[in-house]
Amino acid sequence: MADEPIREPSPKDESYNLKINAWNGVLKGAGGQLVNPFLGINAIRLGAPNIDLGIISAIPYLAGGLAALLSPWLVRQPELKQTTVRLFLIARLSILLFAAIDADPLLPHRALWLVIAIVWANIPGALATLSWQAMTTALFSGAMRSTAVMWRQWGMNVVGVIAVLLGGWAINRDPGTRGYMVLYVIGAFLGLAEVAIYRRFRVPHLHRDLPSTTWATALPDLWHHRKLRQFILASTVFYFGWLMLWPASLRYQVSVEHANNGWMAIYTAVNAIFSIAALPVWRLFNRRVPTRRLLPWATLGMALTPAIYLFHPSLAAIILANVTGGLAGAGFNLLINVRLMEVVPESLRTMAVGANTFLTGVVGGLGAISAVLFMHWGSLMAAFWGATVIRVMAAGLFVWASGSFRQYVPHPHRAPLG
Template sequence: MNYSSEHIKNNEKLSILNGASSIVANSLVSGFIPLFAIGVLGATNQQVGLISSLPSLMSMLAMIPAAMWINRLETKKTFTGLSILSARFFLLLMVFIPFITIVNQAWILVVLIALMNLPNAIATLSWQSFIGDIIPDKRRGAFFSERSRILTFVGMVVTIAAGVVISRFDKTDTFPYQLLFLVGFIFGVIEVYFLMKHYEIKVEKVKVKEKKAFTTTLKKMISHRPYRSFVLCAVLFNFGWQMAWPLFTIYQINDAQATAIWISLFTVVNSISQMLSYKWWGRSADKWGNSVMLFIAGIGMATAPILTILSTNLIYLTIINLFSGIFVAGTVMLLFNQLLHVSPEKERTSFLATYNIILGAVGFIAPQIGVFLLELYNIQIAMSISSGIRLLGGLAFLLVVIYIERKSNKHPLNPLPLNG
């Protein structure tokens, strides 16, 4: 598909506006869900762990049917928009949680978050495939680094504003959270509006028998060495990364006694360092390759759990979040860029879906393992194990560079060919 430079430029502008609306909706909700769950609804460690892990399970369940639907589409924009709108509708439902008293409210929140991630997973896959079609490969590095920088700034401003609003109320008051959920839903509608304004070229799909198509694509994934190597490294790294997600939340709220304003401050300083480092990660990836930079990002990410548990001082934890944000920026951007890079264009949706299914399984199991280790031992041991696995994941990306990418004669670390 060939898009004109004018269409590409316009789509990039709309993608930023769409992403900004999305980040507002997400920032108003995701950053404060743990505080709402623990501080207001009295959620247990198990429920906090499920809030982190169930979305991944739902994503895994949604991927196969989603890939089949998306593969049949001649245009993806409308399908993506409807999926996003369905996911945002659950934010509206969360407004009514405090009015339900006949069952445990924390469990209602857990169930709604889980169900919300069915359409959200479909929307994510559809958007990844959609954006991969309309933004050419040569533009992705520069565009996504710039887009990520802008969206991070927007998220930072929204998060600190939300934290200030929540801090003005009693910590057990439900009203500020209900307000955030409602505003999040409204921005979800705006997000869909900007998505629908993108220009998309209709693609004629060749009809193939689904079983044969799936079998053929699966064989291609297994035999496609760059994709296979990337997935194996990503699984190892993501296991170490995601097992600590509920642990950070539990440590910050229960051990360090962080309030809404501190939680928002952690997010904001993390966002500031992300915003300032995106361009460097983008330029470095263009120069050295995604896998080399993923190794560096992985090493940095491995330090976060260990450094966090050294103190419960809130100012210290703020500094650690500022430091770790540098590596979060590289990890998020590089994983996505490398995924698109190693996924062949013709089978991109299926390759993306398979990756998301595998990562969904990891995302469901890893937080539960993290909470299990917390209950079995303590937060120090659980966080240390997370750091160790993250380190191994980062080293795995380096091994890919040494043993696979350099041998392909396409990696920047290679010397120039003799003929030229």
């Protein structure tokens, strides 16, 4: 199936969408940082075992992977923007389930119910994110995508720092469950405001996959796109190593070093502050260096974070891991999204994004579960070693996917050099 030429949005619509995108990110950052950083420690407080921590870390990615299987359903929706709005609305309202679980101290197996509620909230959220990613090429031209991603990430992080510090302070002042409940309720209402802002995007042109598209018809075409194939392989390996760190680092912070909500807020804030500082630098680099060349360096920087845990850091020293995570993560999150939009075929954009989301989500979720197995059969240090090595491997694969390892192949109608 041949790709159709990309029709760029008008400068007026693009400028407007940049502003809406930034405000949408601000509200998403505020609501998300009042909820997500504290879910793991809340689950531990409710008695969650290691397997639950692995599941909580894996859920957003497993849900994304499973939601990606519904890409043909998204393709058939007559109004993709309105479908995305409804899915985001369900996901943000589902945050209230977390508050309801904390509100009932007599509810048996509350940690399990919290895990189930997180699963429920992430499925519509994952579908909405998938359709949102498919829409970005219609909202922003190729020259402006990295700028749009940067400003959105910057707004999310700036407001997120304030939100997470206030959240950690508020929870520590209340030893019971009210602190968590209040944050969850506020987070849900901020989520509703985020959806209201999202509705204001202007989608001047949205190239849609053929309504008859199915995985059986799309996969053979997607397989023929070598750049997409290589990108997905490198991304899949990275996400396995990325999520392998999460449950292990959370268990180390809370059970070994006895971190409380205040420390969790500090770690998240430090990560966000250094991400804020690094984003403009990565954007400047990206103006001079192609995304495919720069992405491996950001990925290699992400390997520093699990490596720091190998030195048995104290509560204060764990801050360093969040410094490196913020610096490298800013570049990775910026570049991975830009690079994805560069390699997806326009004629099968929704299905290509769905294939990438499915594989990275499912394999990333398996990475989180593998950390639990490492903790059960080996040690925390084994999980940290595994996360470090696999992230370094992913950096090498991104170099390979960029073409740097490809040897010169003479043109069939051209004499070889030399």
